[in-house]
Amino acid sequence: MSTHAVSPPSRLSLYLDLIRWNRPAGWLLLLWPTLSAMWMAADGFPGWHLLAVYVGGTVLMRSAGCCVNDVADQEFDRHVKRTAQRPVTRGAIGTREALLVGAALALLAFFLVLTTNGPTITLSFAALAIAIAYPYAKRLVSMPQAVLGVAFSFGIPMAFSAVQGGTGWGPAAVADAVPLHAWGLLVSNLFWVLAYDTEYAMVDRDDDIRIGIKTSALTLGRFDVIGVTLFYLVHLASWAWIGWLLGLGGWFLAGIAAALAQVAWHWTLIRHRTREGCFKAFRLNHWLGFTVFAGTVLDLALR
Numbered sequence: 001m002s003t004h005a006v007s008p009p010s011r012l013s014l015y016l017d018l019i020r021w022n023r024p025a026g027w028l029l030l031l032w033p034t035l036s037a038m039w040m041a042a043d044g045f046p047g048w049h050l051l052a053v054y055v056g057g058t059v060l061m062r063s064a065g066c067c068v069n070d071v072a073d074q075e076f077d078r079h080v081k082r083t084a085q086r087p088v089t090r091g092a093i094g095t096r097e098a099l100l101v102g103a104a105l106a107l108l109a110f111f112l113v114l115t116t117n118g119p120t121i122t123l124s125f126a127a128l129a130i131a132i133a134y135p136y137a138k139r140l141v142s143m144p145q146a147v148l149g150v151a152f153s154f155g156i157p158m159a160f161s162a163v164q165g166g167t168g169w170g171p172a173a174v175a176d177a178v179p180l181h182a183w184g185l186l187v188s189n190l191f192w193v194l195a196y197d198t199e200y201a202m203v204d205r206d207d208d209i210r211i212g213i214k215t216s217a218l219t220l221g222r223f224d225v226i227g228v229t230l231f232y233l234v235h236l237a238s239w240a241w242i243g244w245l246l247g248l249g250g251w252f253l254a255g256i257a258a259a260l261a262q263v264a265w266h267w268t269l270i271r272h273r274t275r276e277g278c279f280k281a282f283r284l285n286h287w288l289g290f291t292v293f294a295g296t297v298l299d300l301a302l303r
Contacts, residue, residue: 015101018070018087019063025286027062029196032289033189034058034155036296037182040246041163044300050162053112058155060109065131065151067102071095072135118169119161119177127154138213145197145216149190156189157182181242188238195231196285198224199270202278225271232263239292248299255295262288 020026034054038046070088074095087093093101106128113124130151137144157178166177194216201208201217202224208215220227240256269281 014087014092018093018098018101019066019105021063025283026066027059028286029193029289030062030152030155031055031058032286032293033153033185033192034159036289036293037156037185038159038163039293039296039300040185040243040248041160041182046159046163049115050159053115053162054155054159057109057112060105060112061127061131064102064105064109065134067098067105068132069135071098071102113158116162117166117177119166119173120158122169122171122174123154123158123161123178127151127158130154138215140214142214142219143194143216144214145194145201146190148197149193150186152193153186153189156186181246184242185239188235188242191231191235191238192285192289195228195235196282198228198231199266199278199282199285202270202273203275203282205273225267225273228270229263229267232266236260236263236292243296248296251299251302252295255292255298258291258295259288262291 016022031054035051038050038054042050070086073083074086074089083089088095088098110124113121130147134144134147134151137147141147157174160179160182161174161177164177164179166173168176198216198220201215204215205217208218216227217224236256236259240253243252243256266281266285269277
C-alpha cells in the first residue's frame with residue numbers, strides 16, 4: 001500500500017488564507033454602507049471610476065487589516081479554537097512577512113485613493129491610523145467594537161469627499177468637502193458595527209474570559225442580547241432619519257423595513273447565546289447592509 005506525502009500549501013494559498021479570501025462577509029460589511037453613502041452623495045449612480053476605486057479599496061484595506069490583526073492577536077489566537085489555525089498563529093507565515101503583505105495591500109489601496117482628490121487622500125491617512133489601532137484596542141478599551149465601528153465607517157465621509165470634490169488638503173479642505181450629515185451617517189453605521197461585532201464576540205465569550213481580553217459581549221454581560229438589538233434599532237432609525245432628510249422616500253424606507261425584519265430574525269438566532277446561532281447572525285449581517293443599499297439605489301433610480 002503506497003503512501004503519498006501531503007505537500008505543504010503554496011505561498012499564494014497561505015496569503016489567501018491570511019486575508020480571509022474565502023470569507024467575503026468582512027469586506028461586504030465595509031462595502032455596503034460605503035456604497036450607500038456614495039449613492040446618497042451623488043444623488044444616484046456615482047460613476048464607474050469611483051465605484052471601482054471604492055470596491056477595490058474596500059477589499060484591499062480589509063485584507064490589509066486582517067494581516068495587522070493576525071499579527072497583533074497571534075498570542076491570543078493560539079488559545080481560541082476558531083482562530084488557532086490562522087497562518088500567522090500556527091507559524092506558517094512569519095510576523096514580518098504578514099506585515100509586508102499588509103503594507104503592500106494598503107499601498108495598492110492608497111494608489112487607488114490617489115486618483116480621487118485632496119480631501120479624500122487626507123481622510124485616508126486617518127482611516128489607516130484607526131485601522132492599525134483597532135487590534136490593540138481590545139487590550140485597553142472595554143468596548144473595542146466602538147473603535148472597529150469608526151474604522152469600518154470611515155469609507156462614508158471618504159465617499160462624500162470623493163463625490164462632492166475639493167482640491168485642498170488638510171482638515172479645512174475635509175470640512176468643506178464632507179457635509180455634517182456624512183458624519184452623522186458614520187455615527188449611525190458605528191451602531192451597526194457594534195451590533196454585529198458584539199454577536200461575533202458572543203461566539204468567543206468563554207475563550208475571551210479565559211485569556212483576558214476586553215469585548216463588548218463581556219462588558220454588556222447578561223444585557224448582551226438586548227444591547228445588540230438596541231444597537232441595530234439605533235442604527236436603522238438614525239440612518240432612516242438622515243436618508244429622509246436627504247430626500248429619500250418610499251423605496252429607501254422599504255429597504256429599512258426589510259433590514260428591520262432581519263433584526264427580528266437575528267434576535268431569534270442570538271437569544272439563546274449559542275456559538276452557532278451567534279456566528280450565523282454575524283456571518284449573514286452583510287445581507288442587512290445590502291438591503292439598505294438596494295433600497296437606496298432603487299429610490300434614487302425610480303424618482
